[in-house]
Amino acid sequence: MPAEKKEVADTHDSTSVSDSAAVSEAVFVARGVTKVYRMGEVHVHALRGIDLDLYAGELVVMLGASGSGKSTLLNILGGLDVPTDGTVRYRDHDLTRADDVALTRYRRDHVGFVFQLYNIIPSLTARENVALVTEIARNPMSPEEALDMVGLKERMDHFPAQLSGGEQQRVAIARAVAKQPEVLLCDEPTGALDVRTGVVVLEVIERINRELGTTTVIITHNVSIAEMAERVISLSDGRIAEIKQNRTKRPPAEITW
């Protein structure tokens, strides 16, 4: 139920009050966001003016061709990168003007990441990879619980090299949800997974979104996954081509590809 929002007490502030007229408040407000990568003579325009609001607790799927700027946008929302131009706000945090310390704080306190390349620490076991995040989180679940959610309870003490690509991806997801974040950003979380495990993973993400009211963004190339979202944002060549509002959210279990 998208209307049932669970407010996180300590982030409740004036911004959300002034926005209370809306069905739900916009936690992310991006205006005119551009990103240009300069590599010598060549300028790569990864984002060319993005205006976007993301609402508290909504689940958004982002689609787009390879190179359309999805990861770039996600990195900016997650405070990993700053735009070349434009503004991005998360609640009362101005992500465009924050310094490294503030961005670090923001990521630590609010954001859970699932990376396109997993970025698992090879020298740590599955459990320890999750612990890496829970140890610095404010309100984490236990690493065991998080790994259980992604079906890796039995493999907890295995090192990444002993896990398959898909299992590594599930560790990455467990690591992202374990801190019970307010924002969950997933870059192709099912890229390496078969349908069955892909569904398990999506169910975990959906459950976090539903139970904790986590604002969730999922990047995917898989159009079927879009059906589990409230809104589907399509990027094309650094611009928002389309925003589609799903009338119903299909539970992950019903999705096939």
Place this chain on the structure above:
Amino acid sequence: MLTAMHRKLLRDLWHAKGQALAIALVLSCGVAMLVMSLTTLHSLTATIDRYYNEYRFAHIWAYLERAPKTLLPRVAEIPGVSHVQTRVVADVNLDLEDMPEPAIGRLISIPDRQQPMLNDLHIRQGRWIEPGRRGEVLVSHAFAEAHQLRSGDTVRAIINGRLRTLTIVGVALSPEYIYEIREGDLLPDNKRFGVFWMGETELAAAFDLEGSFNSITLSTLPGANREEIIARLDRLTERYGGLGAFERSEQTSHRLISGELEQLRAMAVITPVIFFAVALFLLNMALSRIVGTQREQIAALKAFGYSRWEIGLHYLQFVLIIATVGSIIGVALGAWFGRALTLFYAHFFRFPWHEYHLDWRVVVPTIAVGLAVASIGAVAAVRRAVMLPPAEAMRPEPPPEFRPTIIERIGIQSFLSQTARMVLRTLERRPLRAAMTTLGIAFAASVMILGSFSSDIVDYLIDYEFHRSQRQDVTVTFFDSTAGRAERELANMPGVLHAEGFRAIPARLRFEQRSERVGIMGVPSGSSLMHLMDDQERRIVLPNDGLVVSDKLADLLRISVGDVVTIEVLERERPERQVPVAAVVRQYTGQGAWMDRQAAQRLMREQDRISGAHLAVDSDQLTALYAALKETPGVSGVTIKRAAVDSFMETYAEIVLTMRLFNIIFGSIIAIGVVYNAARITFAERSHELATLRVIGFSRGEVSAILFGELTVLTLIAIPVGLFIGYWFSVLAVLAMDTEDLRMPMVIEPATYATAAATVLVATIASVLFVRRGIDRLDLVAVLKTGT
């Protein structure tokens, strides 16, 4: 509790354990050298200070012909003088049962009843002399040890022409003879020179010095003007045949010990610096590689909210752990070496106690230095980790840019195999790293040279001083200058092939404000037993007139050829003469001055008198010669050069062997550290590529060739570079170790170069073979799966 970050740290360390250990060992060598030198230095200094203090080591000495004891109160009146002690000192010939040749005994008077005195004795064994009992003496520990003498043993001595039997009642140590060597000798010879202490009444009577003395020592009050005291003392003793008073800095034992400590201090700096530089470079290289391969991990950590500071600390801890391990090993090794070195000094320096302290005031700063070195080595890599933009590192690193090498561009690539091309391209792509690796390996060779060359120097010095310059076998000295015909008498003794009388004149040389006490040697200008050589080590002929000085003395007085110096003779009529400097000659030990013998006799206004003679002898007839010399009245000392050199070399050879061994170990540690690290890094960076090559069908041998071709090229460049650097390090060391008594020649034997080159080569091959095991075990699947 162990956090996940700690676990990552420990696993990363474990993964790089070979490298970490190699680096820790290099660092530990630096720490060990520093701890060894500094603790030994501290321990020796503390021991000496305590010894000097508790046993009232004098500040000023003067020797004279004879003066009445009534002079004593006038000396005591000199402002600044605290205690005065007069004594009788005489060198006599000893006749020992355990060796045919004569030995020299120095008899020093002590109060008949034990009472505190300057240069007090520490009785190691036995007791003080009993007043009234004739012939009782205490013997110095070094001499007693050399001849295994104990209380109750007797020694025969020719005292003032009469054969006397001395009974040893105790073995003693004196702060005056910590280093027991006869003035003017270059090497200690405890078998042939020993100090004896005898009751004053008896000794004075034996030399007809009742109520008189011929030596005076005094201590001064703190802040006293010693130069002034010396000047006044000289004026008081002048008419009693005073030979010029001098301070501790000219007292033989003290001066030689100070020189030794100075050299130790110099070595304390030079060698550790090299090890630290290499460790710094290795840490930089290793950590850079780790940060490079962990880009994605660093990015993820940052994404999770780990701050720059935490990440920087994480990588800093990596090197700090290595440095801590290295420092601890280093302190332990250093303490062990230090103890050994202190014991080694005990061969030469005799102390009542042997104290070795591993002082925390040395240990703590040394460890701090080790950690600081590591931190400096880590700075660049840590900085890179801290500054890494997280978004960028989310993307895989772009493949490195390659381009054709110079060799290929000039068009001789057809001569190169595919493997050779890959090797050359890698080297060219990272020239700085290649250069640093080369330099690191070069340091290994240079450390070995720096460590070994000192024994080359000693060999050279001994050869120069004792074989090329001083060619006599035996030196005979007389109590007093004697008529020249003594030379002919000596020449007629059994086994003497050639005798050359010399005239030794105690004097003070003055030039401008500077002055030095020297013994001027008057030798025949055509001397075949005393060769003087110029700075090219070519023999020069002693000019008929003028003074020839050693280069060291020339430096001290700042004189050169043509300057006119004042010679103030401290003997007999005490004439004062102006003499031009005729030549400066090379001498590595001591501060010599020479004149033609006749010129020396003219200077003294005397007819043909000699103070002693150099002899060339037939070694088959030595026993007969020794017997004859023992019978000869007037002979105060017989110095047997060969024996002194042999006994020194015996002790020294042992040390050289140990030193050589340690040098090989040290050099190997550096070489292995550098090569092993470089090989590991190349291996780690390129395991993906190497695994791919293996998958597409390259053999292990071919893959290894790519990896090690690089290191072989670098090692071959590094060896000559290292030998060159080693040479210059040695030049630096020689300059740093130059003391008033010892100037070191700059010589490195070809064998030293060869050993250094061979060790580095072997160490390189060993480390390469070690890493090759990694290639053999390369898990192709795992490498291709994770890409790290």
